[in-house]
Amino acid sequence: MDWERWKERLEAVLNAPMQLTLVPEAEWVRLVDEEQGEQQLVIRSVKRGDDVLFFLGRESGGIRVLQAVGDKLTASERQLVELTLESKQTQEWKLAGAYLTEDERRASQLRSWLLDQMERGQTHAELPDALAAQSSLYAAKLPLLLYGDYSQNHKVSYVELKKLLETFFDEDILLIPLLDKEWLILGSENLLTSGGEERDGDEEESVEEALEAIGAGLYEMLANEWGGEYHLAIDYPFKPAKSLLATMLQLRESIMLGRTFHVGTYIHLPWELRLEKLLHLVQDKEKTKFMDQVLRGTDHLLDAETLMTLEHFFSLDCNVSETAKKLYIHRNTLLYRLDKFKQDTGLDVRTFNHAVLVRLALLLYKVTKRK
Amino acid sequence: MAGVRLNHIVKKYAGAEESTVKDFHLEVKDKEFVVLVGASGCGKSTTLRMIAGLEEITEGELYIGDRLVNDVAPKDRDIAMVFQSYALYPHMTVYQNMAFGLKLRKFKKADIDTRVREAAKILDIEHLLDRKPKALSGGQRQRVALGRAIVREPQVFLMDEPLSNLDAKLRVQMRAEITKLTKRLGVTTIYVTHDQTEAMTMGDRIVVMDKGIIQQAATPEEIYNFPVNMFVAGFIGSPSMNFMTGNLVQEGGAVHFKTNGINVEVPAGKAQALKNYIGQEVILGVRPEDIHEEPVFLEASPNSIVNVHIELAENLGHEMYLYINGIGQGTLIARVDGRAGFKEGTNVKLALDMNKVHFFDKKEQKSILNG
Numbered sequence: 127m128d129w130e131r132w133k134e135r136l137e138a139v140l141n142a143p144m145q146l147t148l149v150p151e152a153e154w155v156r157l158v159d160e161e162q163g164e165q166q167l168v169i170r171s172v173k174r175g176d177d178v179l180f181f182l183g184r185e186s187g188g189i190r191v192l193q194a195v196g197d198k199l200t201a202s203e204r205q206l207v208e209l210t211l212e213s214k215q216t217q218e219w220k221l222a223g224a225y226l227t228e229d230e231r232r233a234s235q236l237r238s239w240l241l242d243q244m245e246r247g248q249t250h251a252e253l254p255d256a257l258a259a260q261s262s263l264y265a266a267k268l269p270l271l272l273y274g275d276y277s278q279n280h281k282v283s284y285v286e287l288k289k290l291l292e293t294f295f296d297e298d299i300l301l302i303p304l305l306d307k308e309w310l311i312l313g314s315e316n317l318l319t320s321g322g323e324e325r326d327g328d329e330e331e332s333v334e335e336a337l338e339a340i341g342a343g344l345y346e347m348l349a350n351e352w353g354g355e356y357h358l359a360i361d362y363p364f365k366p367a368k369s370l371l372a373t374m375l376q377l378r379e380s381i382m383l384g385r386t387f388h389v390g391t392y393i394h395l396p397w398e399l400r401l402e403k404l405l406h407l408v409q410d411k412e413k414t415k416f417m418d419q420v421l422r423g424t425d426h427l428l429d430a431e432t433l434m435t436l437e438h439f440f441s442l443d444c445n446v447s448e449t450a451k452k453l454y455i456h457r458n459t460l461l462y463r464l465d466k467f468k469q470d471t472g473l474d475v476r477t478f479n480h481a482v483l484v485r486l487a488l489l490l491y492k493v494t495k496r497k
Numbered sequence: 498m499a500g501v502r503l504n505h506i507v508k509k510y511a512g513a514e515e516s517t518v519k520d521f522h523l524e525v526k527d528k529e530f531v532v533l534v535g536a537s538g539c540g541k542s543t544t545l546r547m548i549a550g551l552e553e554i555t556e557g558e559l560y561i562g563d564r565l566v567n568d569v570a571p572k573d574r575d576i577a578m579v580f581q582s583y584a585l586y587p588h589m590t591v592y593q594n595m596a597f598g599l600k601l602r603k604f605k606k607a608d609i610d611t612r613v614r615e616a617a618k619i620l621d622i623e624h625l626l627d628r629k630p631k632a633l634s635g636g637q638r639q640r641v642a643l644g645r646a647i648v649r650e651p652q653v654f655l656m657d658e659p660l661s662n663l664d665a666k667l668r669v670q671m672r673a674e675i676t677k678l679t680k681r682l683g684v685t686t687i688y689v690t691h692d693q694t695e696a697m698t699m700g701d702r703i704v705v706m707d708k709g710i711i712q713q714a715a716t717p718e719e720i721y722n723f724p725v726n727m728f729v730a731g732f733i734g735s736p737s738m739n740f741m742t743g744n745l746v747q748e749g750g751a752v753h754f755k756t757n758g759i760n761v762e763v764p765a766g767k768a769q770a771l772k773n774y775i776g777q778e779v780i781l782g783v784r785p786e787d788i789h790e791e792p793v794f795l796e797a798s799p800n801s802i803v804n805v806h807i808e809l810a811e812n813l814g815h816e817m818y819l820y821i822n823g824i825g826q827g828t829l830i831a832r833v834d835g836r837a838g839f840k841e842g843t844n845v846k847l848a849l850d851m852n853k854v855h856f857f858d859k860k861e862q863k864s865i866l867n868g
Contacts, residue, residue, distance in 0.1 A: 152555060154512045185685045296587070333630060339630070342584035345659060350578055350645070351601055353550045353571020430537050454665065472582035 129182055132214060133192055136207060142198035146193055149179060154189040159252045170208040178204055180211055215306075230284055232261050233302045233378060236370070240304065243371050250372050261300055267312040268337075270344065271377035273377050274307040277376075282352075291443035296345055310374055315363040316438040316484070333362065334397060341393045359394040387489055405489055413490045420487045424471045428491060435463050446476075499652040500685060501525040501548060506557035508709075510545050519709040525702075530686045532678055532700035534693060537734070539745070540709035541689045542657055548687060549655050554636040561652060561706050574653075577646035583628050583639050585630035591617075592626040595644045609648075619678065636667045643675070647682065654662075654679065654686040659744045660695065673697060683743075693733050695842030697721070703727045709777050723867040727857050730864070736818060736832070741825025742859065753782050754856075758824040760799035764851050770866050771856060779865065783856035785818070788831035789848050790839070797843040798848040805829075805847055810839050821847070850864050 129146055138145050149157075157179065171180045174266040176197040182190040192207075199207070235257060241250045256266060274282060281398065288301045289309060318336050331339075341360040348356050359380040364373050376396055384394030387402045405413070421428075439460075441449040441460040450460040464475060473480040502525070508518040517549045518540040532543040533851045546552040548559060548572030559566050568573050577598075586594050586762040592613055617623045626693040630638060639659065645722070646654060660668045676699050679686045690696055696703045698716045704714040707726070712731045713720055724730035730738045743756025747765070752768035752775060754761050761765055763771060769781070789795070808828060812835055819831040819839055831847060839845060856865045 138852060152509070153510070155555075159512050198547050254520055290601070294597070295588070306540075317588060321629055325582055336587070339584070339587040341585040342582060343588075346580065346582065347586060347597070349549075349551060349580070353574070355546075412790040 129190070129192065136192075136210070140194075140199065140203055142209075143195040143205075145193050145195065146182075147190040147193050149191050154181075154191075156180075159269060170176065171204060172210060178207075182211070187204055193412050221297065225448065227285070229288065229301075233284070233300065235303060236300075236302045238301070240310075240374060244375075248371060249375055250369070253367050253370050255367075258367035261276060261366075263300075263312075263370065265365070266315045266363040266364050266365045267300070268315055268317050268340070269361050269364050269366075269373050269377060269410055270311040270341065271312065271381060272309040272311060272348075273357040273381055275357065282354075285361075293337075294344065303373070308378075310377070312366060334395070335476045337362070338393070338395060341395070345393050355392070357385060357392050357394065359384070359396065361396050387491070387492055401486075402489060405486070405493075410494070413447060415493055417487055417490055420473070421471060421491075428488075432463065432467060433488065435460065436467070436488060437474065439464070440481065440488075444476060444481055499686065500527045500529070501653055502558075502560040503544070503548070504558040504560070506544070506547060506559060507555045508540070508547060508552060509555045510744060513748060515709075517709050518547070520626040521557070521709075521711060523704060523711065523714060525685060525687060528683045530676070530688065530699060530701045532696040532702070533687065533689045534691065534696040535712075537691060539706040541691075541706050543709075544706075545655050545657050545687060545689045546709035548653075550574055558834075564735060573653050573687045574853055576653045576655055577649045577651040578655045578657065578789050579642050579646050579659045581661050583642035583659060583662065585633075585638055585641055585645075586632050587717055590627050590629055591622065591633070591641050591644075594630070594641055595648050598645065598649050599696070610856045612648040612650070613644075613855060616644045619681075621649065623667075635663055636671065639667075639671060643678070643776050647678075652685065654688075656688045657784040658687065658690055659688075661690075661692075667719070668695075675699065680806055683780075692742060693735065697733065701837055703733075720760075723864070724855065725867050727780065727782065730855060730857070734784055734787050738855070739788075739825070739829040740780050740782050740786050740857075741829070742778055742780050745773055745777060745856075754779075758805075759803050761803070761849055761851060767851070767854075767856070767866060774856070774858075775863060778859050780857040780859055780862070782847070782857060783829075783849050783865050784853070785830045785832035787850040787853040788821075788833075789850060790831070790837050791831040795846060795848045801808055801849045802846055803849065804844060805831075806844050807839055810841050819847075841864070 127384060128298055133146055136142075143376075154172075157174055171178055173179075178194040178199055180192040180194070181194060181304045192211075194204075194207070207387045239253070239257055253263060259464060277318050284301065284303055288299070289310065291299050291301060295313055295317060297314055297316075297338040298316075302310040302312070315341055318333065321331065321336060321339065337360050340357055345358050348354070358379040361373060361377055361380075366373070380394040380396045380399055383389055383399045383402045383406060384391055386406070387399070388394075435449075438452050440448075442452060449455040453460065473484050475481045475484050503521050503523045506521040507516050509516040521540075521544055522609055523531075528604060533544060535541050540599075543552060547554050548561075550566070550569070554567050556579040560574070560581060586597065591599065595613045595616060596609045598614060604612075613626075614623070615652050617626055620643060622640050622644065623688060625633065625637060625641070630641070633641065639662075642659070656675070660671050663671060688695075688699060697720075701719060702714060703717055705712045705720060707728050713725045720729060720733050724733065727740065731740070741756055741759070743754050743759065746753050746755055751765075754763055790799075803824045805821040806823045807819050808822055811818040813818075814835050816835045817833050817837060817839060819833060821829050821831055821846075833839065855867070857863060857867060858865055
């Protein structure tokens with residue numbers, strides 16, 4: 127991109143000195159940390175002393191930034207520069223559209239519609255007939271949202287990713303690029319039943335299990351054959367003409383919740399994040415208050431072993447035998463750990479009421495970062 | 498094939514106060530099987546994911562063979578990964594699962610067929626080639642995941658806890674099979690586990706990690722017999738090494754270790770190395786199997802006999818664990834012959850094998866003898 131010309135124009139309009147410069151990656155990470163009150167997907171600018179640094183892109187030597195020198199920009203001006211930056215990138219993306227394939231052109235139209243609806247604050251708008259018809263979106267589709275946490279150096283092209291996904295699923299898919307590194311994939315509903323024969327002597331696979339298997343398979347394939355870190359959310363089949371926007375927002379929310387509450391997991395399933403969704407709505411002050419009341423200052427006792435034990439215990443419906451088996455420990459060792467937790471906190475997780483409290487406290491513990 | 502060189506690697510996540518991996522420096526030789534072992538959260542998986550390219554390296558250099566790969570896309574690193582989840586592609590047959598990576602790399606059909614059938618033969622899954630993952634057992638799925646990695650004939654295998662989802666019996670079986678397989682294929686392998694038995698039995702070399710730092714990198718024998726610090730000494734070995742704090746004193750021309758209920762003579766060779774610690778507190782470490790009950794041993798070691806009380810005796814048939822107190826601080830464990838016939842609640846005489854005990858600096862927790 128022609129950053130030099132853009133910089134000169136901004137300087138003239140804002141009457142503020144600016145320069146294009148490179149910032150080491152580690153320093154950028156630190157500045158973003160300082161800036162980031164809560165988790166956001168995109169940070170467009172950060173403060174460094176009096177200066178404001180606007181993110182332009184990653185380069186081999188570090189982060190390319192536009193540096194507004196000195197305390198010259200008001201908060202509104204800073205937001206305006208961010209906006210011009212975003213629209214410049216979008217515009218160049220659209221210009222490139224002149225050379226797009228028919229597939230990309232359609233995907234680009236869907237993307238524009240989705241982003242437009244989001245800007246207007248819509249959450250449940252139906253897709254216009256013209257858009258739905260040209261991409262055959264009246265039939266049910268299987269939705270997946272992919273967020274690639276890769277560096278700019280490993281930027282993924284639409285054509286390559288689509289080809290890879292179609293080879294993988296062995297059928298046509300609709301790939302819609304959303305924000306930078308974010309892709310909505312609409313596959314055929316038939317994928318759910320393509321797992322073939324039933325398991326020997328086992329109960330029938332549920333829809334959720336089938337969806338999770340598809341998500342896990344896709345994640346594994348991307349990690350093995352493509353590389354880079356991905357987060358992936360998958361949901362039940364839906365009719366895009368009716369609820370493309372709502373489904374996309376739900377998937378995006380699932381990735382946000384999964385990344386917030388379950389660091390280290392990469393496949394995020396909306397039906398497993400209902401409690402997290404509820405807790406996310408609680409104000410930080412209330413979260414901290416709840417933690418204080420339940421754990422009564424004993425949260426320092428939540429070491430890695432205790433956390434792992436409790437998480438497995440809850441995930442296995444408080445079943446002592448199954449948890450001991452899963453953790454490869456003797457049943458008595460597990461009971462000893464649970465008793466010790468009870469002794470330390472006064473909470474007996476083998477009783478329903480205390481289990482509920484501790485389960486909530488553990489989820490909140492991760493986001494309040496009290497350790 | 499190629500070695501892997503990690504040159505002072507650091508990983509720091511945005512928002513984290515501390516680095517997850519700190520100054521990781523290691524050279525893995527061509528065809529070597531190296532196991533990264535440590536408790537949950539020690540940074541071992543993060544290190545593996547950096548080698549795979551799934552995580553970006555914050556600082557340091559990573560070489561595969563002679564090639565610097567920090568900025569090489571993961572798919573171009575010529576590595577194959579096997580994950581803990583060993584998720585297969587659910588809509589593909591076993592054959593298609595194994596062939597997929599080769600198909601993407603545009604191998605000829607005949608070559609794909611040869612490689613898939615050869616790998617299937619090695620893994621004894623030829624009869625499963627037409628089945629889909631849903632119809633496979635856990636062990637069979639694991640073999641297919643391994644097969645998918647083998648057919649690629651990569652320079653390096655990366656395995657992230659590949660056995661942890663298998664039941665105990667299958668783990669033992671697959672453990673041996675993976676070791677045999679990697680030796681047979683002669684591929685450099687980096688294997689991550691939290692299971693010390695896997696580490697001891699599979700690795701040519703073990704790297705013990707704690708809090709993102711390499712504690713010791715050495716052969717299994719060296720790690721077990723000559724741990725450099727208390728963390729390594731306590732982490733490797735089951736039951737863990739016993740520790741007791743006491744004083745080193747000079748008595749009648751010999752050096753003695755004295756603490757609650759114990760006054761044992763330190764052999765001359767060790768005493769020489771401990772001379773700067775005489776008159777100071779140190780920590781003595783003794784493995785459960787180095788506490789003896791045999792009359793012959795007691796007779797030959799009059800200066801290392803201790804009187805203990807047996808709190809609990811666990812008879813496993815071929816051996817017996819005695820939970821003893823009366824010496825040092827807290828409960829110690831001794832591993833004795835299963836036919837020794839010890840009873841709970843009795844007082845007995847045991848002897849420490851002073852040639853095999855370890856001494857640690859109390860403040861630094863480093864081995865005084867093996868440092």
